[in-house]
Amino acid sequence: MSLLEHLNAKLDAISAQSLKRSLRRADTGTAPRQTINGRELLMFCSNDYLGLAAEPAIAEALAEGARRWGGGSGASPLVSGHSAAHEAVADTLAAWFAPHIPQARAIGFCTGYMANLAVVTALGDEHTEIFSEQLNHASLIDAARLARARITRYAHADVTGLRTLLAASTAKIKLIVTDAVFSMDGDLAPLPGLLALAEEFDAWLIVDDAHGFGVLGEKGRGSLEHLGLSSERLILVGTLGKAAGLAGAFVAAHATIVDYLLQAARNFIFSTASPPAVEHALLTSFALIDGPVGAARRANLVARQAQLRNGLMALINRHPHLGWALTDAATPIQPLIVGGNAEVMALAAALEHAGLRVPGIRPPTVAAGTARLRITLCGTHTEADVDALLIALERAAASQERAA
Numbered sequence: 001m002s003l004l005e006h007l008n009a010k011l012d013a014i015s016a017q018s019l020k021r022s023l024r025r026a027d028t029g030t031a032p033r034q035t036i037n038g039r040e041l042l043m044f045c046s047n048d049y050l051g052l053a054a055e056p057a058i059a060e061a062l063a064e065g066a067r068r069w070g071g072g073s074g075a076s077p078l079v080s081g082h083s084a085a086h087e088a089v090a091d092t093l094a095a096w097f098a099p100h101i102p103q104a105r106a107i108g109f110c111t112g113y114m115a116n117l118a119v120v121t122a123l124g125d126e127h128t129e130i131f132s133e134q135l136n137h138a139s140l141i142d143a144a145r146l147a148r149a150r151i152t153r154y155a156h157a158d159v160t161g162l163r164t165l166l167a168a169s170t171a172k173i174k175l176i177v178t179d180a181v182f183s184m185d186g187d188l189a190p191l192p193g194l195l196a197l198a199e200e201f202d203a204w205l206i207v208d209d210a211h212g213f214g215v216l217g218e219k220g221r222g223s224l225e226h227l228g229l230s231s232e233r234l235i236l237v238g239t240l241g242k243a244a245g246l247a248g249a250f251v252a253a254h255a256t257i258v259d260y261l262l263q264a265a266r267n268f269i270f271s272t273a274s275p276p277a278v279e280h281a282l283l284t285s286f287a288l289i290d291g292p293v294g295a296a297r298r299a300n301l302v303a304r305q306a307q308l309r310n311g312l313m314a315l316i317n318r319h320p321h322l323g324w325a326l327t328d329a330a331t332p333i334q335p336l337i338v339g340g341n342a343e344v345m346a347l348a349a350a351l352e353h354a355g356l357r358v359p360g361i362r363p364p365t366v367a368a369g370t371a372r373l374r375i376t377l378c379g380t381h382t383e384a385d386v387d388a389l390l391i392a393l394e395r396a397a398a399s400q401e402r403a404a
């Protein structure tokens with residue numbers, strides 16, 4: 001069979017399960033109101049949680065960075081790609097996380113996917129056992145597959161189950177690997193319990209705070225600040241393309257760990273450093289996260305989360321026959337579990353018809369039978385925006401109930 005026939009058969013099977021994915025074209029930048037395929041929609045799908053991507057000060061800093069540094073970095077960091085802007089970003093992050101990780105240093109990456117690949121493959125050598133949370137992000141799963149370590153999975157948020165697995169392990173090095181905020185559920189990992197296990201069993205805790213950085217904690221430092229955690233056993237991964245509104249990622253950890261990543265993380269060593277203008281603009285983003293703009297956006301997020309959650313609970317109670325449900329979300333990620341793939345796509349289409357974009361998430365991204373709308377809030381959504389979503393959902397629920 002030729003490759004094209006083979007792929008066409010697979011594509012047909014994907015379509016038959018209502019799992020076909022396709023691109024939409026954005027005609028304006030990310031913001032609560034964005035023009036998609038030529039039509040303005042009210043968006044509940046971006047990870048730009050603080051609305052900083054649309055902040056004029058960020059665009060200005062990018063332009064200033066480009067005037068000063070030009071375009072690309074020209075080389076990998078160890079050759080000549082590591083600029084003073086890269087260093088200032090890493091130093092700022094090291095200072096931010098010093099209260100949580102004694103002797104912290106930070107190292108930058110172009111994306112969170114790359115940062116996870118680096119930390120898990122470099123630390124997960126043949127002496128290591130990786131204890132991987134069931135709902136970890138795809139980048140952590142792929143990284144574990146590439147690592148030479150033995151991989152043991154533990155059930156979602158199951159501290160007791162993990163304890164049994166750690167007690168039985170004879171591995172010289174033990175790494176617990178988890179998302180801090182689960183990207184499709186919006187709930188928080190039981191980090192205090194996981195850290196206590198790390199202390200008890202001489203293990204290390206890799207925390208991917210892609211959705212917590214900028215959002216959680218009084219100063220927006222993320223899950224570690226939110227939960228008041230501090231330990232030399234914490235290895236933090238943060239991304240800078242979500243709440244920070246730009247691009248990139250970092251690992252913050254004990255200086256020895258960061259020094260080792262610099263020697264051993266192949267995707268750090270053999271990949272071009274990020275554009276220095278982006279790093280320059282990240283310094284402005286950090287100042288915004290740290291200052292009154294960040295504080296105000298975080299306060300608005302908390303208010304909009306409560307408004308949305310209360311509204312969704314009332315909706316579910318009005319339409320119990322639909323079988324919709326909420327997760328334990330405690331973040332700007334507030335999924336509405338619908339169940340079937342076709343049902344969730346019909347619901348997303350009805351919302352889009354009404355001028356709202358909320359993505360339907362299907363397997364394999366989530367477990368079969370738990371297809372959901374993944375609603376994400378932004379610090380620049382207004383009360384009226386969230387009301388508009390709740391009204392559109394009520395209409396869609398009523399019409400699905402009539403059809404059933």
Ligand SMILES: *Cc1c(COP(=O)(O)O)cnc(C)c1O
Pocket residue numbers: 110111112113114116137139179183208210211239240241248249
């Ligand atoms: C988005 C995300 C990543 C990847 O980060 P990018 O910078 O987008 O590559 C990693 N982990 C989690 C949990 C994420 O949500």
